[in-house]
Amino acid sequence: MAFTALSFSSGEVLTSSKMNLLMSNFKSFANQDATAPTITNIPRAWVNHDAAATMVGSQYNITSVSDIGFGKYQANFSIVFSGTYGATWGFRAGGGQGDNRMRNITLYTMASTYVQYKGRNSTTQQSGDEEFPMSLTFWQE
Numbered sequence: 071m072a073f074t075a076l077s078f079s080s081g082e083v084l085t086s087s088k089m090n091l092l093m094s095n096f097k098s099f100a101n102q103d104a105t106a107p108t109i110t111n112i113p114r115a116w117v118n119h120d121a122a123a124t125m126v127g128s129q130y131n132i133t134s135v136s137d138i139g140f141g142k143y144q145a146n147f148s149i150v151f152s153g154t155y156g157a158t159w160g161f162r163a164g165g166g167q168g169d170n171r172m173r174n175i176t177l178y179t180m181a182s183t184y185v186q187y188k189g190r191n192s193t194t195q196q197s198g199d200e201e202f203p204m205s206l207t208f209w210q211e
Contacts, residue, residue, distance in 0.1 A: 115132055117135060131148045141188050144184055151183075155209060157177055157180075157187075157208050
């Protein structure tokens with residue numbers, strides 16, 4: 071589907087054919103078709119998974135998540151990212167009030183069709199990889 075430049079006059083009646091064109095434009099815009107205006111810095115893929123790399127809840131433009139080692143994962147995109155893309159993440163981990171570990175997610179391989187990342191923890195005495203549920207969002211810059 072192609073993006074169509076549209077214009078409307080004030081007070082003009084919105085016919086069903088014009089509404090269909092608007093809907094077509096919306097889909098073209100949301101899918102970032104080649105003829106649509108470019109949108110930057112919006113989420114183009116996201117995933118939620120548990121510590122075993124099983125996708126849970128909602129995901130978008132992610133075909134699978136693989137466990138590639140203790141605390142290490144690979145998310146495979148169903149779209150191709152071109153150029154630079156970014157990521158934002160969140161997680162739910164912790165052992166309660168007595169748990170003094172800090173946790174983070176580190177991206178270590180970013181390719182156009184997948185990303186590899188790992189869960190990390192640290193205390194004042196040690197640090198290492200860790201498995202915990204994660205949520206990641208990716209956007210095209």
